[in-house]
Amino acid sequence: MKTLHLEFLIANHLKNAILKNKAFYFITLFIGALLLYAAFSGWENYTSQNETSEKYQHESREDWLSNPDKNPHRMAHYGNFAFRKSSSLSVFEFGMEPFFGNAIFLEAHKQNTANFSEAGFSNSMLRFGEISIAMVLQILLPLLIFFIGFNSVAAERENGTLKLLFSQGINWKQLLIGKILGVVSVIMLLFIPTLLVLVLLWLFLQNFTISVDEMLKMLLFIAFHFIYLIFFCAIAVLVSAASKTSKKALISLIGIWLVFTIILPRTTQAIGAYIYEAPSKIRFNSDIEKDILKQGDSHNPNDLHYKAIKDSLLTLYKVDSVQQLPFNYSxxxxxxxxxxxxxxxxxxxxxxxxxxxxxxxxxxxVSFFNPYIAIKNLSMGLSTTDYDSHIDFQKQAEDYRYTMAQKMNALQIKYISNKKPAATDKPLAISKEHWADLEEFHYEPKDIRDVLKSEIISIISIILWISLLFVLLRIAAKNLKAI
Structure with a gap:
C-alpha cells in the first residue's frame, strides 16, 4: 500500500506540473476543437449517406415494382440497385469508405463495381485523410502524449532532483510507474470527455436502440484505443528516462511518432502493392470477356456451345424445333x-x-512493428469501414444480382411462349405482379465474430506490444542510471 501511495504521489506531482503549463491548454483546446469538428463531420457523413442510401434504395424498389407488364428478360436487363448503409461506428472511423462506392447497378450478364465514392467527387485534399475522431485518437493524441511526457524523467535528471528522489527510498520501478500514471491521468482529462460525447452521439443516432453486436463492437473500440494510448504514455516516459536531456527525448519521440504514424503506413502500402501487383480494371474486365467468349455467346443462336445445347434438347424432347419445346428455350x-x-x-x-x-x-x-497500423486496421474492422467489409458488400450484391437474373429467366421459361408473335400482336409479356417476387436488397454487415476473425493479426500484435512494454519496464527499472 505504501509503494502504491508513492506511485500516486509521483503521478499527482507530474499531473500538477503539466497542468501549470499554459502551452498544454492551447494544444488541448486545439485538439478539443478538432474532436468537436470530427464528431460533427462524422455525424453529417453518417446521416447524409444513410438518408441518401435509404432514399434511393426505396426509389429503386419503387421503380422496379412500377414497371408495366413486359418480358422478364427485359426486366433482367432493366436492372436494380444495391446500396450500402454506413454502420453506426463509421461516425468515428471513416476508414476506407470515402474511397469505395456505396452503390452498385445490378443487371443481367454483367457484374459492375461499386460507384459514387466520396473521393470521386472530392478534390485531391481527401488523399491526406479526413479528420475523424479515430484519426485524432490514433495520431494527434499520441503526439500530445509525447509533448507532455518528453521531460517527465529527463527534466528530473537535468535539474538534479533524480538523485534526491532515489535518496528518499524511491526506486526506478516506482518512479516509472508513477510517471506513466501521471501522463495517463492528464490524457484521461481529454479522453474521457471524448468518450462521453462519442457514446452519446452514437446512441442518439440510433434512437438509443442498439443490438448486442453493436454494443460489443463499441466496447472493443473504446478498450483497444484506451490500451493504445496507455502504450504511448509508457513509451514517452521510457524514452524520457533513457535520454540524457529533455531535448534529446523530444527529438527521439517525434521521430518515433513520424515513423509510426506517417512513414511506415505509407511505405507499407507502397511496398505491398509493388510486391503483389494487381491487374488494372481494364485488364481484369478484358480477361473476363475473353473467357466468356471462349465458352460461347448466349445471345448468338449460331454459337457452337449453345447450338449443341439446343440439339441435345431437341433430341431429348423428340421435337423438330425449339418452338415445340414445353418451355421457353430462350x-x-x-x-x-x-x-x-x-x-x-x-x-x-x-x-x-x-x-x-x-x-x-x-x-x-507490419503491425508487429507498428502499433498504429494494428489499431487502425482493428478500428476500421470494428467500424465495418475496412476493405473486407467493402468486398463483403460486393459479394452480397452479386448474390442478389444473380438471384434477380435467374428469377427473371425462370419466369421467362415458365410463362413466355416459344412462338414469336406476329408483327401486329403485342410483345410477349407477363403480369407486373411477378416483379414483387424479388425481395428488396438489404446489406447485412459483418458481425463481431467475423470482425475479430479477420483482424486476429492486429489483436495479437496489440497484445505483443503490451507484453513488450512490460518487458521494457522491467529492463529499464534494473538498468537505468540516475546520471
Whole structure:
C-alpha cells in the first residue's frame, strides 16, 4: 500500500506540473476543437449517406415494382440497385469508405463495381485523410502524449532532483510507474470527455436502440484505443528516462511518432502493392470477356456451345424445333449463359481478391512493428469501414444480382411462349405482379465474430506490444542510471 501511495504521489506531482503549463491548454483546446469538428463531420457523413442510401434504395424498389407488364428478360436487363448503409461506428472511423462506392447497378450478364465514392467527387485534399475522431485518437493524441511526457524523467535528471528522489527510498520501478500514471491521468482529462460525447452521439443516432453486436463492437473500440494510448504514455516516459536531456527525448519521440504514424503506413502500402501487383480494371474486365467468349455467346443462336445445347434438347424432347419445346428455350439458354458468365467472373474475382488479400496481409504483418497500423486496421474492422467489409458488400450484391437474373429467366421459361408473335400482336409479356417476387436488397454487415476473425493479426500484435512494454519496464527499472 505504501509503494502504491508513492506511485500516486509521483503521478499527482507530474499531473500538477503539466497542468501549470499554459502551452498544454492551447494544444488541448486545439485538439478539443478538432474532436468537436470530427464528431460533427462524422455525424453529417453518417446521416447524409444513410438518408441518401435509404432514399434511393426505396426509389429503386419503387421503380422496379412500377414497371408495366413486359418480358422478364427485359426486366433482367432493366436492372436494380444495391446500396450500402454506413454502420453506426463509421461516425468515428471513416476508414476506407470515402474511397469505395456505396452503390452498385445490378443487371443481367454483367457484374459492375461499386460507384459514387466520396473521393470521386472530392478534390485531391481527401488523399491526406479526413479528420475523424479515430484519426485524432490514433495520431494527434499520441503526439500530445509525447509533448507532455518528453521531460517527465529527463527534466528530473537535468535539474538534479533524480538523485534526491532515489535518496528518499524511491526506486526506478516506482518512479516509472508513477510517471506513466501521471501522463495517463492528464490524457484521461481529454479522453474521457471524448468518450462521453462519442457514446452519446452514437446512441442518439440510433434512437438509443442498439443490438448486442453493436454494443460489443463499441466496447472493443473504446478498450483497444484506451490500451493504445496507455502504450504511448509508457513509451514517452521510457524514452524520457533513457535520454540524457529533455531535448534529446523530444527529438527521439517525434521521430518515433513520424515513423509510426506517417512513414511506415505509407511505405507499407507502397511496398505491398509493388510486391503483389494487381491487374488494372481494364485488364481484369478484358480477361473476363475473353473467357466468356471462349465458352460461347448466349445471345448468338449460331454459337457452337449453345447450338449443341439446343440439339441435345431437341433430341431429348423428340421435337423438330425449339418452338415445340414445353418451355421457353430462350429463357433456358439465358439461364445457362448466366451460370457460365457468373462462374467465370467469380473465378477471376477470387484470383484478384487473393492478390489484394496478400497486400493486406503484408500490411497487417507490419503491425508487429507498428502499433498504429494494428489499431487502425482493428478500428476500421470494428467500424465495418475496412476493405473486407467493402468486398463483403460486393459479394452480397452479386448474390442478389444473380438471384434477380435467374428469377427473371425462370419466369421467362415458365410463362413466355416459344412462338414469336406476329408483327401486329403485342410483345410477349407477363403480369407486373411477378416483379414483387424479388425481395428488396438489404446489406447485412459483418458481425463481431467475423470482425475479430479477420483482424486476429492486429489483436495479437496489440497484445505483443503490451507484453513488450512490460518487458521494457522491467529492463529499464534494473538498468537505468540516475546520471
Amino acid at each position: 429463357g433456358f439458354i439465358m439461364t445457362e449463359g448466366e451460370k457460365i458468365s457468373s462462374k467465370i467472373y467469380n473465378q477471376h474475382l477470387e484470383i484478384l481478391l487473393k492478390v489484394y488479400e496478400k497486400q493486406n496481409r503484408f500490411s497487417k504483418t
